[in-house]
Amino acid sequence: MPIQNYIWLSIALFSIGVIGVLIRRNAIVIFMCIELMLNAVNLLLVAFSKYHHDASAQIFVFFIMVVAAAEVSVGLAIIVMVYRHTKSVDVNILNRLKN
Amino acid sequence: MPSPSYPTLWPFLIYGILVLLLAGGMLFISHFLGERHQEKETDEVYEAGIEATGTARLLFPVHFYLIAMFFVIFDLEAVFIISWAIAIRDVGWGGYLAVVIFVAILVAVLIYEWRIGALNFGPQGKKILRAYRHKIKGVNHNEVVDKQNN
Amino acid sequence: MNALISTAVFGIFLMISGLFIKSKQAIRILAISGVVAAFVLNIIDFRQYGASATELFHGMLSVTNFGLLFIEIILGCVLVYFLLSGKDLANIGHYTGEYFALIFFILCGVVLAATYGNMLMLFLSIEIMSIPQYILAGSDKHNLKSHEASLKYFLMGAFSTGFLLMGIALLYGATGSFDITTMNLAGRPIDAMALAGIILIAFALAFKVSAAPFHFWTPDVYDGAPTVVTSFISTIVKVGGFVAFIRLFHIAFGSPDVDKHWLLVLSIITAATLIIGNVTAVFQQSVKRMLAYSSISQAGFMLFAVIAMNVLSWQGILLYAAAYSLATIGCFAILMKMKDYTYDGYNGLAQKQPLLALMNTIFLFSLVGIPATAGFLAKYFVLSAAVEKGGLLWLVILAVCCAAISAFYYFRLIWAMYFKAGDCQVEEHAITPAFKSVLALTALLVIILGVWPGLILAWI
Numbered sequence: 002m003p004i005q006n007y008i009w010l011s012i013a014l015f016s017i018g019v020i021g022v023l024i025r026r027n028a029i030v031i032f033m034c035i036e037l038m039l040n041a042v043n044l045l046l047v048a049f050s051k052y053h054h055d056a057s058a059q060i061f062v063f064f065i066m067v068v069a070a071a072e073v074s075v076g077l078a079i080i081v082m083v084y085r086h087t088k089s090v091d092v093n094i095l096n097r098l099k100n
Numbered sequence: 101m102p103s104p105s106y107p108t109l110w111p112f113l114i115y116g117i118l119v120l121l122l123a124g125g126m127l128f129i130s131h132f133l134g135e136r137h138q139e140k141e142t143d144e145v146y147e148a149g150i151e152a153t154g155t156a157r158l159l160f161p162v163h164f165y166l167i168a169m170f171f172v173i174f175d176l177e178a179v180f181i182i183s184w185a186i187a188i189r190d191v192g193w194g195g196y197l198a199v200v201i202f203v204a205i206l207v208a209v210l211i212y213e214w215r216i217g218a219l220n221f222g223p224q225g226k227k228i229l230r231a232y233r234h235k236i237k238g239v240n241h242n243e244v245v246d247k248q249n250n
Numbered sequence: 251m252n253a254l255i256s257t258a259v260f261g262i263f264l265m266i267s268g269l270f271i272k273s274k275q276a277i278r279i280l281a282i283s284g285v286v287a288a289f290v291l292n293i294i295d296f297r298q299y300g301a302s303a304t305e306l307f308h309g310m311l312s313v314t315n316f317g318l319l320f321i322e323i324i325l326g327c328v329l330v331y332f333l334l335s336g337k338d339l340a341n342i343g344h345y346t347g348e349y350f351a352l353i354f355f356i357l358c359g360v361v362l363a364a365t366y367g368n369m370l371m372l373f374l375s376i377e378i379m380s381i382p383q384y385i386l387a388g389s390d391k392h393n394l395k396s397h398e399a400s401l402k403y404f405l406m407g408a409f410s411t412g413f414l415l416m417g418i419a420l421l422y423g424a425t426g427s428f429d430i431t432t433m434n435l436a437g438r439p440i441d442a443m444a445l446a447g448i449i450l451i452a453f454a455l456a457f458k459v460s461a462a463p464f465h466f467w468t469p470d471v472y473d474g475a476p477t478v479v480t481s482f483i484s485t486i487v488k489v490g491g492f493v494a495f496i497r498l499f500h501i502a503f504g505s506p507d508v509d510k511h512w513l514l515v516l517s518i519i520t521a522a523t524l525i526i527g528n529v530t531a532v533f534q535q536s537v538k539r540m541l542a543y544s545s546i547s548q549a550g551f552m553l554f555a556v557i558a559m560n561v562l563s564w565q566g567i568l569l570y571a572a573a574y575s576l577a578t579i580g581c582f583a584i585l586m587k588m589k590d591y592t593y594d595g596y597n598g599l600a601q602k603q604p605l606l607a608l609m610n611t612i613f614l615f616s617l618v619g620i621p622a623t624a625g626f627l628a629k630y631f632v633l634s635a636a637v638e639k640g641g642l643l644w645l646v647i648l649a650v651c652c653a654a655i656s657a658f659y660y661f662r663l664i665w666a667m668y669f670k671a672g673d674c675q676v677e678e679h680a681i682t683p684a685f686k687s688v689l690a691l692t693a694l695l696v697i698i699l700g701v702w703p704g705l706i707l708a709w710i
Binding site: 004008011015018019022028031032035038039041042045046049052053055057058060061064065068071072075076079080082083086087092 | 369370373374377381384385388391394397398400401402404405408409411412415416418419420422423426427428443
Binding site: 205208211212215216 | 262265266269
């Protein structure tokens with residue numbers, strides 16, 4: 002398949018992720034949309050890796066996966082901590098800081 | 101770049117259409133031929149008679165998050181070790197040294213997690229047993245048992 | 251690469267030692283000695299590397315004496331930070347060892363940011379800097395505002411990471427390389443994919459250094475996080491983000507036929523940052539929030555170093571890193587000793603604690619850019635770099651106007667300290683002679699750098 006198809010697919014996935022982050026209010030769903038963005042990038046990198054006949058992008062994908070896992074652990078811990086106090090994961094509740 | 105033709109794609113399309121037709125047809129036909137009845141138990145979750153207890157939307161204990169986190173972290177470390185194992189002859193002793201450092205860091209993290217008690221999930225068997233003995237046999241006997249255990 | 255290894259090893263060491271050592275004092279002293287050790291080891295490194303880049307680990311790192319000098323400045327600022335605010339950091343909660351360990355992990359990321367030679371290392375350095383910050387921002391476990399700051403920071407930070415990665419992926423698709431020196435954008439017509447990649451990376455990095463219009467998370471996060479953490483993330487980490495920014499844009503995208511594509515975008519970002527940061531800071535009532543907006547406006551000045559791209563801008567970012575970090579760490583150290591964080595809480599500080607008021611005045615002078623302080627020279631260097639570049643005169647004039655606006659809200663604090671009557675509440679027991687002397691030394695350093703910048707610049 003031509004490389005354009007992969008580019009369009011991953012840009013579509015990335016855009017869905019971005020729109021999801023901007024319009025959803027549930028922290029967990031926002032988080033999932035961010036993961037969707039990262040995975041769109043992974044797909045694009047692997048496609049480019051094949052296109053350029055260069056394995057370094059695949060190594061990059063490993064690192065993205067590991068960093069995403071680290072972010073998941075920290076992020077879930079933060080969301081659990083917030084949930085314990087507010088009993089909600091709605092990000093609109095969290096507006097006390099605004100003056 | 102020129103787009104190649106796809107000579108092998110059309111059977112897949114026909115297969116997909118057939119699957120949709122079959123599944124849709126089964127639902128459509130059974131809508132007309134199927135038996136209908138409205139009894140007391142029809143809308144229950146288990147029609148065979150077991151009564152459902154509560155909803156399926158349970159709150160899971162937060163410890164499960166911890167297990168998920170550890171799984172994600174330790175699972176992904178394997179990616180690096182396996183990719184080292186594939187290239188083991190090419191990277192030589194330098195790669196071996198790197199992987200040893202990597203595993204040493206993992207061991208340090210494991211020690212840390214162990215010490216802060218993050219790995220003690222689930223019910224604490226010893227504590228429950230001690231509390232149980234305390235309840236049925238009284239304080240004195242409990243101390244004796246404790247000494248034996250130690 | 252002594253600094254990289256020593257900060258990482260010390261981070262892990264502190265993390266483990268937090269489990270076995272219960273004394274907060276002992277852990278604090280361990281951390282301070284760790285910074286001193288990294289400082290000394292980095293000086294030893296300094297002799298081996300010259301002005302031309304040395305590639306390490308197959309081009310993953312490219313070490314220059316600029317990078318090492320920057321690391322040296324950062325380690326010096328962290329040493330000052332530990333000496334001034336180490337006790338407050340240890341007292342956020344129960345997990346003293348972990349707080350210091352996270353600071354060391356962030357330092358490891360900053361070291362990577364100053365020496366990366368590959369997009370992979372850029373990504374890792376940004377993430378190693380960011381992830382511990384999410385935890386530190388939420389480390390005050392009983393304060394809901396701290397949780398909120400942490401969640402907001404985390405969601406926004408992860409979002410911007412997505413943009414950074416998309417930019418890197420598109421750039422890789424266009425060039426076929428992750429190496430910032432062999433990316434080879436120059437000398438051929440630039441295609442849409444590479445251009446989109448550069449712009450996405452610029453947006454993501456602007457997000458990390460809190461430049462407008464990507465600054466909206468900054469005031470909330472800086473206000474909600476524990477003050478001692480805000481002091482760190484608004485100085486060391488922000489400056490670390492800038493060094494990643496400037497190195498990427500100068501080395502990889504710096505050639506004249508590439509920079510015409512992004513220069514206007516970054517100029518607009520700079521102008522917006524200067525205006526929004528300064529104008530909004532005027533209307534704040536809380537000093538902590540004012541310092542948050544001030545850090546946005548100072549980021550606007552540091553962006554000049556990114557868009558100017560000449561020798562002066564490299565020197566300017568080094569001076570700015572030192573001047574801004576030292577002055578802001580000092581201001582926050584005094585703020586932490588106050589019980590009331592509003593401007594009125596500072597009323598009459600000059601009568602009660604004359605030394606503290608004097609030091610705070612020196613730090614604020616440096617932030618405004620009064621001559622004979624380090625801040626003046628730093629601003630002078632970055633602005634004259636922009637003048638030398640040419641075509642940016644409108645931006646320089648705007649920056650000078652904004653510096654004049656900034657004088658208003660900084661001087662308002664000095665006015666409150668010296669000319670308003672009132673009894674400010676100070677935590678007297680926390681102001682020890684040791685604290686005062688370190689504060690005085692820091693203020694002295696700010697003045698010395700202001701009259702003799704060769705202390706830093708002679709090394710490159």
